[in-house]
Amino acid sequence: MTTSPRPRVALFVTCLVDLFRPTVGFAAVKLIEDAGCEVVVPAAQTCCGQPAFNSGDRKDAAELAKKVITAFEGYDFLVAPSGSCAGMIHAHYPSLFAEGDPWKARAEALAAKSHELVSFLTDVRGVTTTGARFVGSVTYHDSCSGLRELGIRAQPRKLLGAVEGLTLTELADADVCCGFGGAFAVKYSDLSGAIVDKKTEKVAATGAKTLLAGDLGCLMNLAGRLARKGSTIEVRHVAEVLAGMADGPAIAGAKTGGRG
Amino acid sequence: MKVTSPAFKANAREALADKTLQKALGNVESGFITKRAAAAAALPEFEALRDAARDLKTHVLRHLDLYLEAYEAKVVASGGQVHWAATAEDARRIVAGICKRLGAKTVTKGKSMITEEIALNDHLEAEGIRPVETDLGEYIIQLRGEHPSHIIAPAVHLTKEQVAGDFRRVHSHLEPGRDLSEPVTLLTEARTVLREEFLLADVGITGANFLVAETGTSIIVTNEGNGDLTQTLPKAHIVLASIEKIVPTLEDVDTLLRVLARSATGQEMSVYTTFSTGPRRDGDPDGPGEYHVVLLDNGRSKMLGTEFEEMLRCIRCGACMNHCPVYQQIGGHAYGWVYPGPMGAVLTPTLVGVDQAGHLPNASTFCGRCESVCPMRIPLPEMMRAWRTREWERALNPAALRSGLGAWAFVAARPGLYRLATRLASLALRVMGGGKGRIGRLPLFAAGWTANRDMPAPEGATFMDQWKARGGRTG
Numbered sequence: 066m067t068t069s070p071r072p073r074v075a076l077f078v079t080c081l082v083d084l085f086r087p088t089v090g091f092a093a094v095k096l097i098e099d100a101g102c103e104v105v106v107p108a109a110q111t112c113c114g115q116p117a118f119n120s121g122d123r124k125d126a127a128e129l130a131k132k133v134i135t136a137f138e139g140y141d142f143l144v145a146p147s148g149s150c151a152g153m154i155h156a157h158y159p160s161l162f163a164e165g166d167p168w169k170a171r172a173e174a175l176a177a178k179s180h181e182l183v184s185f186l187t188d189v190r191g192v193t194t195t196g197a198r199f200v201g202s203v204t205y206h207d208s209c210s211g212l213r214e215l216g217i218r219a220q221p222r223k224l225l226g227a228v229e230g231l232t233l234t235e236l237a238d239a240d241v242c243c244g245f246g247g248a249f250a251v252k253y254s255d256l257s258g259a260i261v262d263k264k265t266e267k268v269a270a271t272g273a274k275t276l277l278a279g280d281l282g283c284l285m286n287l288a289g290r291l292a293r294k295g296s297t298i299e300v301r302h303v304a305e306v307l308a309g310m311a312d313g314p315a316i317a318g319a320k321t322g323g324r325g
Numbered sequence: 326m327k328v329t330s331p332a333f334k335a336n337a338r339e340a341l342a343d344k345t346l347q348k349a350l351g352n353v354e355s356g357f358i359t360k361r362a363a364a365a366a367a368l369p370e371f372e373a374l375r376d377a378a379r380d381l382k383t384h385v386l387r388h389l390d391l392y393l394e395a396y397e398a399k400v401v402a403s404g405g406q407v408h409w410a411a412t413a414e415d416a417r418r419i420v421a422g423i424c425k426r427l428g429a430k431t432v433t434k435g436k437s438m439i440t441e442e443i444a445l446n447d448h449l450e451a452e453g454i455r456p457v458e459t460d461l462g463e464y465i466i467q468l469r470g471e472h473p474s475h476i477i478a479p480a481v482h483l484t485k486e487q488v489a490g491d492f493r494r495v496h497s498h499l500e501p502g503r504d505l506s507e508p509v510t511l512l513t514e515a516r517t518v519l520r521e522e523f524l525l526a527d528v529g530i531t532g533a534n535f536l537v538a539e540t541g542t543s544i545i546v547t548n549e550g551n552g553d554l555t556q557t558l559p560k561a562h563i564v565l566a567s568i569e570k571i572v573p574t575l576e577d578v579d580t581l582l583r584v585l586a587r588s589a590t591g592q593e594m595s596v597y598t599t600f601s602t603g604p605r606r607d608g609d610p611d612g613p614g615e616y617h618v619v620l621l622d623n624g625r626s627k628m629l630g631t632e633f634e635e636m637l638r639c640i641r642c643g644a645c646m647n648h649c650p651v652y653q654q655i656g657g658h659a660y661g662w663v664y665p666g667p668m669g670a671v672l673t674p675t676l677v678g679v680d681q682a683g684h685l686p687n688a689s690t691f692c693g694r695c696e697s698v699c700p701m702r703i704p705l706p707e708m709m710r711a712w713r714t715r716e717w718e719r720a721l722n723p724a725a726l727r728s729g730l731g732a733w734a735f736v737a738a739r740p741g742l743y744r745l746a747t748r749l750a751s752l753a754l755r756v757m758g759g760g761k762g763r764i765g766r767l768p769l770f771a772a773g774w775t776a777n778r779d780m781p782a783p784e785g786a787t788f789m790d791q792w793k794a795r796g797g798r799t800g
Binding site: 075082083085087090104114119120132209220240242250251254255256257258259260261288290293313317318319320 | 334337338341457476537650651654655687688689690691692693694696697699710712713714716718724726730731733734736737740743747750751754760761762763765770771773774776777778779780781782783784785786787788789791792793797799800
């Protein structure tokens with residue numbers, strides 16, 4: 066642990082945020098800086114390797130893990146705006162290497178200082194409010210990896226509760242999967258579609274205008290399904306709201322047109 | 326039982342389109358989940374009991390040989406017989422042999438998934454012996470010529486209207502105008518019909534929830550009492566159980582019973598918990614003249630010492646499937662063999678081969694809810710992933726997936742190349758999205774995504790490009 070007053074945080078952007086939702090990356094930078102940290106975005110990062118790991122391709126997963134370890138181990142913390150990618154690094158990287166392999170110890174060391182964004186803010190940095198304002202009703206979906214691998218449940222609710230103008234309506238079965246599951250959504254599309262349908266019905270039942278979650282994979286699945294059904298519910302990453310950066314188009318939303 | 330797991334995708338599609346099935350599956354969610362949660366919350370030491378239960382079975386599996394031998398000695402000492410069955414075929418042969426020796430015509434059966442695993446009913450029928458299922462759910466599906474769709478609620482895929490129709494068809498000797506509109510009237514009718522069968526049976530076959538090494542006792546838990554009549558009335562009681570059902574002592578059984586019913590149905594205890602030790606002794610008022618235990622391996626001992634060993638802790642409560650978003654959508658039959666849901670996704674590839682059952686460990690979102698409710702803390706997602714690894718190593722996955730993932734991994738391992746690829750992908754997707762911010766149809770592998778949902782278009786240039794353009798720190 067550093068003795069410097071400003072810990073150096075390496076942002077693990079995640080491949081989905083990088084490609085689809087850069088706003089989440091900038092929101093993360095702002096939130097981490099506001100929490101008194103210095104943010105660096107290591108240029109060598111690509112993906113945490115989950116697609117390979119969950120497809121059973123441990124060799125490629127380990128190769129990608131080594132790249133991430135090398136690029137991130139020199140910082141005080143690794144922070145990712147995703148429970149799923151943070152969970153991969155925190156809970157699974159050490160399992161990719163055999164006992165006695167020097168990479169295992171390095172994976173364990175990185176795992177110990179890797180965090181999901183919102184829980185990093187509350188649990189590591191002691192943030193109680195982000196000073197954001199968001200006028201509207203929202204509901205929150207607990208993404209599975211964050212919830213069950215990292216125990217993230219109270220943290221986003223705590224920070225959302227401190228957002229001025231925001232009303233949070235709890236989602237029934239908020240802890241039930243949205244049906245994303247990475248390649249599952251593509252390989253078993255009908256099944257995934259049926260699961261996300263059930264979820265979007267519950268979202269609609271809350272009456273909230275905006276749906277938030279902490280993982281872009283789930284959010285793209287939910288937003289994509291809601292858009293397909295012609296719903297006006299807006300879908301955003303929780304970091305956008307917490308950073309006061311939720312004024313652009315929502316996920317899968319049109320470029321023009323404000324909040325529905 | 327024919328394995329239809331290779332057709333999982335088609336099975337699932339059919340299940341999703343089956344309106345009656347979808348209506349019946351609603352009961353899984355409303356019934357089991359709420360009740361389990363309430364039962365777990367009402368017992369302060371529930372989580373500690375789960376730890377104790379896990380540790381107990383882990384210990385047993387480390388010393389399975391010793392406990393099995395000790396168990397056999399106790400069964401023999403109490404006048405029973407133990408038969409070792411390495412394969413399903415061995416078990417069928419042993420059971421049919423006992424029945425034939427006793428001249429059995431009718432055999433009553435308590436609920437047993439092991440008898441499903443070895444397809445015992447078909448075998449007995451082929452030998453001219455009539456098996457009669459006495460658990461209400463099992464009885465119903467036997468009338469329909471089906472298989473269980475859930476390990477503790479075999480007929481959970483049916484509505485009460487369907488069952489009423491079956492009873493009218495099969496119980497044709499009863500008054501046609503009778504009221505069968507409520508579950509209780511159906512239950513009463515089944516009891517009346519089954520009472521005759523209990524009295525007629527020559528042999529009773531049950532499974533076992535636990536086998537106790539300390540005493541040579543087999544234990545079943547039921548809610549209907551059918552197991553008791555099955556095992557005490559006929560001339561012989563045959564217990565069919567797999568080798569991992571062993572528990573060292575009666576005290577240990579207590580630990581497992583406390584998590585079993587709560588996890589399964591949300592009950593504190595099942596209505597009947599029946600301990601059987603040996604045949605009828607001199608002076609006993611009732612009980613079977615012969616007591617046999619058929620111990621089935623059928624591939625389980627090969628799981629010991631592998632990444633699948635922990636699956637042998639399973640006590641068959643069904644909580645994993647009740648809480649599984651995939652099972653909730655399609656029910657058990659789509660999985661294509663005896664064991665559905667997450668526990669089936671791990672066990673079925675072991676028992677029928679991953680080449681047959683490869684879909685099952687893949688058809689999971691890895692949401693982890695199964696593991697979070699498993700009373701034995703079995704890491705089900707981790708083991709499904711282990712099956713995926715074995716498939717990958719044996720190159721059993723579709724070639725397109727392997728080459729696609731290989732190409733992606735190659736690019737992802739080269740940040741410069743990756744930046745270029747994502748820059749191009751971002752541009753292409755933004756063009757496709759137009760002003761709408763989303764894409765309705767994508768080609769190739771991504772077509773699976775857009776079949777059921779739109780693809781959000783990228784907001785703008787990639788984060789990494791924007792960060793660089795803004796002069797953000799990169800190291």
